[in-house]
Amino acid sequence: MSDKPHQNLAIIGHVDHGKSTLVGRLLFETGSVPEHVIEQHREEAEEKGKGGFEFAYVMDNLAEERERGVTIDIAHQEFDTDEYYFTIVDCPGHRDFVKNMITGASQADNAVLVVAADDGVAPQTREHVFLARTLGIGELIIAVNKMDVVDYSEDSYKEVKEQVGNLLKQVRFDADNATFVPISAFEGDNIAERSDNTSWYDGDILLEALNNLPAPQPPTDAPLRLPIQDVYTISGIGTVPVGRIETGTMSAGDNVSFQPSDVGGEVKTVEMHHEEVPQAGPGDNVGFNVRGVGKDDIRRGDVCGPADDPPKVAETFKAQVVVMQHPSVITAGYTPVFHAHTAQVACTIESIDQKLDPASGEVAEENPDFIKSGDAAIVTVRPQKPLSIEPSSEIPELGSFAVRDMGQTIAAGKVLEVNER
Ligand SMILES: Nc1nc2c(ncn2[C@@H]2O[C@H](COP(=O)(O)OP(=O)(O)OP(=O)(O)O)[C@@H](O)[C@H]2O)c(=O)[nH]1
Numbered sequence: 001m002s003d004k005p006h007q008n009l010a011i012i013g014h015v016d017h018g019k020s021t022l023v024g025r026l027l028f029e030t031g032s033v034p035e036h037v038i039e040q041h042r043e044e045a046e047e048k049g050k051g052g053f054e055f056a057y058v059m060d061n062l063a064e065e066r067e068r069g070v071t072i073d074i075a076h077q078e079f080d081t082d083e084y085y086f087t088i089v090d091c092p093g094h095r096d097f098v099k100n101m102i103t104g105a106s107q108a109d110n111a112v113l114v115v116a117a118d119d120g121v122a123p124q125t126r127e128h129v130f131l132a133r134t135l136g137i138g139e140l141i142i143a144v145n146k147m148d149v150v151d152y153s154e155d156s157y158k159e160v161k162e163q164v165g166n167l168l169k170q171v172r173f174d175a176d177n178a179t180f181v182p183i184s185a186f187e188g189d190n191i192a193e194r195s196d197n198t199s200w201y202d203g204d205i206l207l208e209a210l211n212n213l214p215a216p217q218p219p220t221d222a223p224l225r226l227p228i229q230d231v232y233t234i235s236g237i238g239t240v241p242v243g244r245i246e247t248g249t250m251s252a253g254d255n256v257s258f259q260p261s262d263v264g265g266e267v268k269t270v271e272m273h274h275e276e277v278p279q280a281g282p283g284d285n286v287g288f289n290v291r292g293v294g295k296d297d298i299r300r301g302d303v304c305g306p307a308d309d310p311p312k313v314a315e316t317f318k319a320q321v322v323v324m325q326h327p328s329v330i331t332a333g334y335t336p337v338f339h340a341h342t343a344q345v346a347c348t349i350e351s352i353d354q355k356l357d358p359a360s361g362e363v364a365e366e367n368p369d370f371i372k373s374g375d376a377a378i379v380t381v382r383p384q385k386p387l388s389i390e391p392s393s394e395i396p397e398l399g400s401f402a403v404r405d406m407g408q409t410i411a412a413g414k415v416l417e418v419n420e421r
């Protein structure tokens with residue numbers, strides 16, 4: 001482990017714009033993946049008729065991902081730069097896997113948005129930027145990728161830069177301070193070394209931009225909250241839940257509780273990167289083992305916290321939402337799927353309490369009949385199955401969600417109040 005400050009970095013953007021290729025390239029350039037491994041991937045990719053996917057294969061480990069040439073689930077990798085120790089979360093761009101992207105984005109401090117120079121802003125570019133904004137991503141670096149495909153044209157770069165700039169303004173990301181870098185993930189331009197192909201560009205190259213990211217917020221003094229991402233059975237150890245610690249710390253000997261499954265016990269061991277550690281803290285991806293808790297007792301979507309300050313389980317909650325896209329209107333009684341941390345639960349919008357002016361945040365209308373695309377509102381929500389969630393003012397890391405229906409993200413928001421079960 002490194003003693004440099006830690007950054008969780010999400011790589012987001014539309015399908016096929018080159019996210020996995022960029023991650024593979026970054027790992028290669030920083031010495032985290034040796035050349036002969038890339039060479040092996042090149043051979044496998046060519047056999048599968050997927051020539052060009054050798055860098056993407058560093059991240060795309062699932063057989064189906066390799067056959068189809070798309071990322072399906074999020075994958076984590078580590079590398080370090082002069083300034084930071086990065087855990088990089090490669091997100092899928094395909095619209096069918098946005099639910100996995102939401103988990104990835106909610107684990108990240110900052111993000112790199114990959115936009116292909118020959119395609120520009122595409123549907124999941126918009127969707128990911130909107131989600132990044134509402135899920136609390138701090139800064140965006142925009143990598144305008146595949147510059148080799150547009151012959152390193154400055155005009156193409158400027159056009160994409162303008163499209164993305166407009167998108168950032170729409171969702172009120174600080175577009176003026178965003179860093180744009182023209183790159184080719186595949187050829188390696190402007191990643192670790194300045195490229196001769198873009199002599200018109202004098203800004204930061206990608207590794208410089210990563211070094212210049214602001215240090216992550218110091219962890220809050222909130223209690224332990226660890227959303228469970230997966231539960232494994234490992235021989236010799238037993239049941240091993242894994243996930244990222246959002247707040248607080250976990251040590252061997254702690255008494256913990258999983259909610260809403262409502263089981264708990266004493267933590268026996270905590271592991272990071274396959275090594276046992278005495279304690280882990282915010283931002284750490286851990287696997288651990290709890291005395292008396294078996295594989296069937298807990299599941300993805302549970303949150304682990306201290307037994308004497310357990311994660312809240314909502315009977316109902318009040319939330320502020322922004323509607324991104326909906327073909328018609330949203331009225332009380334509507335029951336889409338809410339994605340919060342690693343949980344996915346159908347929830348009914350029981351009442352639409354207030355419509356807000358999106359610019360000022362002030363109340364524009366009490367008890368409106370409906371809300372539609374572009375509207376912001378305060379709503380009361382009733383989960384159809386137990387859901388652990390926290391007020392965003394108390395634990396922001398566990399207080400935001402995305403709302404999905406019909407294969408798309410229709411809204412996102414944050415929790416104002418939890419009415420506990
Ligand atoms: N010419 C060129 N091709 C690239 C570049 N970056 C990626 N590609 C190609 O684009 C295709 C998709 O790359 P991926 O890295 O899998 O894209 P992705 O964004 O991870 O895709 P999903 O994870 O499925 O959303 C592959 O054929 C890559 O070789 C680039 O800089 N230049």
Ligand SMILES: [Mg+2]
Nearest residue numbers: 019020070071
């Ligand atoms: Mg990918």
